[in-house]
Amino acid sequence: MAAGSTYTPIATTTLGSAQATVTFSSISGSYTDLVLIIGGKNASSDQGIVTQVGNGSIDTGSNYSTTYLIGDGTNATSGRASSATSIIAGRMDNVASTSIINYMNYSNTTTYKTVLGRGNDGALVIQHVGLWRNTAAINTINVFNLSSVNFAAGTVLTLYGIAAA
Amino acid sequence: MANTYTLINSATAGSGGVASFDFTSIPQTYTDLILTISARSSRTTGGTDGLRLEINGSSANFTYILLDGDGSSAQSAPGSSGLVAQLPQAGGSPGYTANTFASTSIYLPNYAGSNNKSFSIDTTTENNAISSYLDLIALFWSQTAAISSLSLKSTTANNLVQYSTAYLYGISNS
Numbered sequence: 001m002a003a004g005s006t007y008t009p010i011a012t013t014t015l016g017s018a019q020a021t022v023t024f025s026s027i028s029g030s031y032t033d034l035v036l037i038i039g040g041k042n043a044s045s046d047q048g049i050v051t052q053v054g055n056g057s058i059d060t061g062s063n064y065s066t067t068y069l070i071g072d073g074t075n076a077t078s079g080r081a082s083s084a085t086s087i088i089a090g091r092m093d094n095v096a097s098t099s100i101i102n103y104m105n106y107s108n109t110t111t112y113k114t115v116l117g118r119g120n121d122g123a124l125v126i127q128h129v130g131l132w133r134n135t136a137a138i139n140t141i142n143v144f145n146l147s148s149v150n151f152a153a154g155t156v157l158t159l160y161g162i163a164a165a
Numbered sequence: 166m167a168n169t170y171t172l173i174n175s176a177t178a179g180s181g182g183v184a185s186f187d188f189t190s191i192p193q194t195y196t197d198l199i200l201t202i203s204a205r206s207s208r209t210t211g212g213t214d215g216l217r218l219e220i221n222g223s224s225a226n227f228t229y230i231l232l233d234g235d236g237s238s239a240q241s242a243p244g245s246s247g248l249v250a251q252l253p254q255a256g257g258s259p260g261y262t263a264n265t266f267a268s269t270s271i272y273l274p275n276y277a278g279s280n281n282k283s284f285s286i287d288t289t290t291e292n293n294a295i296s297s298y299l300d301l302i303a304l305f306w307s308q309t310a311a312i313s314s315l316s317l318k319s320t321t322a323n324n325l326v327q328y329s330t331a332y333l334y335g336i337s338n339s
Contacts, residue, residue, distance in 0.1 A: 007170035012196075012338040037197060037336075039274030039283070071232025071241030071301065096281035096305060098274050120285045120303030125230045125241075127301055156275055158196065158338040160169075 010034070012158040018043050018150035023058075024141045024159050029107035031161030036143065038099040040155025042092045046123050047145040049090030049099050051115065053106075055136035060085055066130040072123060087130030091119025092145060094152070106138040113138055169337040171195070176331045182207050182324030186317040186331040191276075193311060195335030198273040202250065202317060202331045203266040207324040209256030215320035216269065218247035218304070220282075222316070226308050232301040247306075250288040251298050252319065255326060262292035266329065271304075276312040281305065 008031070011024050027034070038049065052058045066088045067080040081088065090099025102116040112135060117128035132138070141159070145151065173195075176186045191198070206214035217224065227247040233240050250269040253261035269288040276282065286302035317331060 007336065009169055009338045037272075037274055039197070041280070069232065069239070069301075071230055071239075073230045073241055073243035076232055076234075076239035076241045095307075096283040098272060098283040098285045098303075100272060100285055118285055118287075118301070120230075120283055122228070122283075122303075122305050123230065125232045125301050125303035127232075154278075154280060156196070156338075160336075160338075 006163045008161045008163070010159045010161050012156065015151055015153050015155045017153050020148060020150050021142055021144040022151065022157050025139070027139045027141065028161065029137050029139065031107070032105065032164040033162040034103040034106050035160045035162060036101040036141070037158050037160070038090055038143065038155065041094050041096055041152045042145050043150040043152050044094055045149065046093040046121060047147055047149045048088045049092050049119065049143055049145055050086035051089045051101060052086045052142040053103070053113065053132050053138045054140045055138065056140065058140055058142050059132070059134060063133045064130060066128055068126055068128040071125045087115050087117070087132065089115055089117025089128050089130055091121045091124055091126050093121040093123060095122050097121035103138055103141070109135055109137055111135060171335045173333045173335050175333070178325050178327050178329040180327055182326045182329070184318065184324055186325065187314070188333045189314040191313050191315065192335065193277040196338040197336040198276050199334040199336060200271040200273065200315065200331065202269040204250065204252055204329040205266045205326045206252040206254040206319050207326050208254040208319070208321055211258045214252045214254050214323060215248050216250040216252050216267065217318055217320050218249050219316040219318065220306055220312055221310060221314055226306055228305045230303045234299045235296045237296070247304065248320065249286050249302065249304065251290050251300065253290050253292055259295040262294045265292040273312065278311065279309050281307050281309060282312065
């Protein structure tokens, strides 16, 4: 069957060696939403994956917030972080992990931007919602592990564009 | 750029239902797979049924972390099977609303790679009769083999009823 026309690869990175941060820049504004798929592992302990965004340059200010729901196999809990310098959006351990991060309506210039993130690893399943308090279009994205833990070699990060029409 | 959300194969249960949905000889040419399922169990006795995944003909080497909301509370539990969904069932207790099917989406990244495999699953058994379930599942398969076949079966060996469906899509990053 012919493919749909709305799941277009924008950029992909397969890490040849351990790396702390992956940046996607000069992202076209022609899609409706963005989806970032991260499959792989990190170099050491179980960590959250965070994202920062910007227009032209990454916003490293305290302009982000996150609310999350976590299951650890025993308890279901929820928490949040406000006035933070990044959005918590995924999860990665040192065995095998999957994170799916959606940047909603990323190119509009009238609303703050919502990010939906899902993290899955051997210890936790987490659903996140994050907010970037800026009306600028997103054309640059950073992702990295908390606590400066590297993504391991072989980890694949692919950014897709989703178009409504 | 190329379109990259490609239907690989689909299956629909006919009259009498089916014991499993089986996808074999999966091409190794995609980056990721997405499996979407609408299913209901033929189980008519008490208790609950689930849907489980087998990979390359094996039900072994799975573990999962489940995060579950039932309309009253949220809980989390671990497991050691390929559970991907809880299923409405045709009869027995609890009694599910007729004609309701569980909806499930499974994302399988790097399925052709040589690392252990981690999957992201969203599933629900929304209905109007009893408690509904919304589940987020992190499923782990501790094998490095490339995935060449996938099977979906009831955890209690019941059939998946008529009109249950499964669709397998390939996602390419180039």
